[in-house]
Amino acid sequence: MIIRPIKLEDTAKLSVFHRESLPDTISSKMGKNYLEAIYRSIVKNRGNNLAYLMEEKGQITGAICSTYDLGLFQTQVIKELKFTDYIQILVAIASFKATLINILKRMFFEKTLIKSYKKNYVSILILFTTEKFRRRGIGSRLIKRVLKQTNKKVKYFYVDTLSTNKTALNLYKTLGFKIKKRIADSILLVYENKQRQKR
Numbered sequence: 001m002i003i004r005p006i007k008l009e010d011t012a013k014l015s016v017f018h019r020e021s022l023p024d025t026i027s028s029k030m031g032k033n034y035l036e037a038i039y040r041s042i043v044k045n046r047g048n049n050l051a052y053l054m055e056e057k058g059q060i061t062g063a064i065c066s067t068y069d070l071g072l073f074q075t076q077v078i079k080e081l082k083f084t085d086y087i088q089i090l091v092a093i094a095s096f097k098a099t100l101i102n103i104l105k106r107m108f109f110e111k112t113l114i115k116s117y118k119k120n121y122v123s124i125l126i127l128f129t130t131e132k133f134r135r136r137g138i139g140s141r142l143i144k145r146v147l148k149q150t151n152k153k154v155k156y157f158y159v160d161t162l163s164t165n166k167t168a169l170n171l172y173k174t175l176g177f178k179i180k181k182r183i184a185d186s187i188l189l190v191y192e193n194k195q196r197q198k199r
Ligand SMILES: CC(C)(COP(=O)(O)OP(=O)(O)OC[C@H]1O[C@@H](n2cnc3c(N)ncnc32)[C@H](O)[C@@H]1OP(=O)(O)O)[C@@H](O)C(=O)NCCC(=O)NCCS
Pocket: 021, 022, 062, 127, 128, 129, 130, 133, 134, 135, 136, 137, 138, 139, 140, 141, 160, 161, 162, 165, 166, 167, 168, 170, 171, 172, 174
């Protein structure tokens, strides 16, 4: 298995796997176009974002996306959205796949996240392993790759997950993340880069 940076040509496939692995997230419910715009924006703005996928014999088995600045990431996604993407989002709202209240809740949640972050951070935005390949160390390897790649510049690594997602919580705790706080139905975890602190 190899880990490599995500490319623009991966975005369509990734959005399919994303929706399968994370069907209940608001981004999945907003539709395929919205998800593809997220991935495109991550790839196009490499200065602010870091994204890898794991591949076996050409097949995607997992992915991780992270950002150095969540506020800037949000602006970059909005810039990436096309008119037709907005139409699809409106359709998702009208058909109650993504309710307006849930979209607003997510926006408020992300505002709280940004306020909770200390300077010099990386925030993990997306992490999944495709179902067939779970429990083989892929999720851990993807996280370790981001930690390794950024640990010279970054002091804090943040990730949030639903408090019901025991699998993800176990994974993060195994890697040394600690619970920072609860926000609504989610938990924010942080990993402190002690090496960088000493400098
Ligand atoms: C969470 C997820 C990314 C883990 O990926 P993975 O490749 O299976 O994880 P790993 O094999 O690296 O597991 C590492 C550790 O995490 C914990 N873990 C992983 N899956 C677990 C499970 N089903 N139950 C309990 N603990 C689990 C274990 O501590 C495991 O170590 P171990 O196998 O030595 O016991 C994967 O289950 C997934 O994609 N879930 C759906 C999407 C999701 O919830 N993403 C996270 C959103 S914040």
